Amino acid sequence: MSKTTDRKKLKTDILVVGGGLNGLPFAIAVAGAGLEVVVLDRADPTAVVENTFDGRVSAIAHASRNLMKSIGIWAHVPEAEPMLDIRITDGPSKLFLHYDHRQLGDEPFGHMVENRHMRVALQARAKELNNLTVLAPVTYTDIERRQDGATVTLDDGREIDARLIVAADGRASAVREGAGIGKVGWSYDQVGIVCTVQHERPHNGVAQERFLNPGPFAILPMSENRSSLVWTERTDTAKKIMALDDEMFHREMARRFGTYLGELKITGPRWSYPLALHQADSYIGERLALIGDAAHGMHPIAGQGLNLGLRDVAALAEVIIDTARLGLDPGTQNVLDRYQTWRRFDSMMLLGITDGLNRLFTTDVAPVRLARDVGLAAVNKMPKLKGYFMEHARGTVGELPRLLEGRPL
Numbered sequence: 001m002s003k004t005t006d007r008k009k010l011k012t013d014i015l016v017v018g019g020g021l022n023g024l025p026f027a028i029a030v031a032g033a034g035l036e037v038v039v040l041d042r043a044d045p046t047a048v049v050e051n052t053f054d055g056r057v058s059a060i061a062h063a064s065r066n067l068m069k070s071i072g073i074w075a076h077v078p079e080a081e082p083m084l085d086i087r088i089t090d091g092p093s094k095l096f097l098h099y100d101h102r103q104l105g106d107e108p109f110g111h112m113v114e115n116r117h118m119r120v121a122l123q124a125r126a127k128e129l130n131n132l133t134v135l136a137p138v139t140y141t142d143i144e145r146r147q148d149g150a151t152v153t154l155d156d157g158r159e160i161d162a163r164l165i166v167a168a169d170g171r172a173s174a175v176r177e178g179a180g181i182g183k184v185g186w187s188y189d190q191v192g193i194v195c196t197v198q199h200e201r202p203h204n205g206v207a208q209e210r211f212l213n214p215g216p217f218a219i220l221p222m223s224e225n226r227s228s229l230v231w232t233e234r235t236d237t238a239k240k241i242m243a244l245d246d247e248m249f250h251r252e253m254a255r256r257f258g259t260y261l262g263e264l265k266i267t268g269p270r271w272s273y274p275l276a277l278h279q280a281d282s283y284i285g286e287r288l289a290l291i292g293d294a295a296h297g298m299h300p301i302a303g304q305g306l307n308l309g310l311r312d313v314a315a316l317a318e319v320i321i322d323t324a325r326l327g328l329d330p331g332t333q334n335v336l337d338r339y340q341t342w343r344r345f346d347s348m349m350l351l352g353i354t355d356g357l358n359r360l361f362t363t364d365v366a367p368v369r370l371a372r373d374v375g376l377a378a379v380n381k382m383p384k385l386k387g388y389f390m391e392h393a394r395g396t397v398g399e400l401p402r403l404l405e406g407r408p409l
Helices: 023-032 062-070 115-127 174-178 235-242 246-257 305-324 333-361 366-380 383-394
Strands: 004-006 009-017 037-040 057-061 081-083 085-090 096-100 110-114 132-135 140-146 149-154 159-167 183-199 206-211 216-222 226-234 264-280 288-290
Touching: 009 023, 009 149, 023 037, 023 062, 023 115, 023 132, 023 305, 057 062, 057 115, 057 216, 057 305, 062 110, 062 305, 081 216, 085 366, 096 366, 096 383, 110 115, 110 216, 115 132, 159 174, 174 288, 183 235, 183 246, 216 246, 226 235, 226 246, 235 246, 235 264, 246 264, 264 333, 288 333, 305 333, 333 366, 366 383
Parallel strands: 009 037, 009 159, 037 132, 085 206, 159 288
Antiparallel strands: 004 009, 057 110, 081 110, 085 096, 140 149, 149 159, 183 226, 183 264, 206 216, 216 226
16 A cells, blocks of 8 residues: 555555654554555754753663564664563651562663663664655644544645554644543643752662652662662642752752762753543554553553553554454554453553552551552562562563564564
8 A cells, every 4th residue: 555645645554643652653553564654743843962862761661672672672772671680669668669660570670761862773673664644834724534434624624534543642642632542541740850869879779659648759770870760749849849949959859869869960851740540441443453551651650651552562463463364454443452351451450450559658647558569578578479560560460462572473
């Protein structure tokens, strides 16, 4: 199938709306397996500057790295810091839960990758695929979905005919809303503060998850003696912290961080974003599939938000390619039903778990605190149960699509 028939009309198998950290991996996976793919992205790809650090970092679980290796992205990632151990503590308690990657083998739990490096790697891999076209920056003015296909009209008047539209356009997905798919969820009275810290001593690949009363304080290992902080505070407190000057902000950060890595220095900017949970009423519509934040959003307490989206990527790519190889239409309802059946329960389970953990660890009642601490210590002494939780951290629990196992489509 030819993607371009004339200047005003394009044809493709799959049209992806959103060229971010879920949209482009999906497009690369499907195009790499032989289908014609067009990606629409509002962002200008030339705005990604590899040598300019902006502080944003993503946690790539072991299974997600398998996917990226299988579809040719990981070879373009210039720098990634392995997470070898995970240490979970509850406030000042001396009881803890420790995950050691060596108990599962030689591979780390995952890697921390700066978003600038990930975006450059995605763009580099996309350029290698002749059957993948990225149109950016561009917006659309209309989407028409029919039983036999879909047509998207761009703001410059061009039209794109596709057999399936994949919405990867984020939490406020315009594609989802335009399709009349609602969502349920709620906002937490919490804000995530994100910054990067340079420290005197090496972190040795250890990720720290400290449950403080306002919310988790995560210290995630990066290269060159740096760590990424995901610091949860109540909304009113977070506003005050973000309004502090650099010296006072550093003091508040250091008080929570501690001294185990020596002298600290904040590098790069700081951000804050409100924390919320949402779940789309359906992950599919006529000639439409939702992936990533367009389908679901969760509390960052377990650092699995991007990985949950990449599980969508792997599952949807698999059902589409398996169907196309039989010579069948990959955008039909029975194909989309298989995707939704595969992904919806898993997503709901993880959203429920993260929501429950957040509520449990922000409850400041003495008996609950004691139960939490005893529970962490007990799991630490139970190899089978701890092993199950460690596999969860690696993203290797459940019925995995081939890409997450490191196998090709």
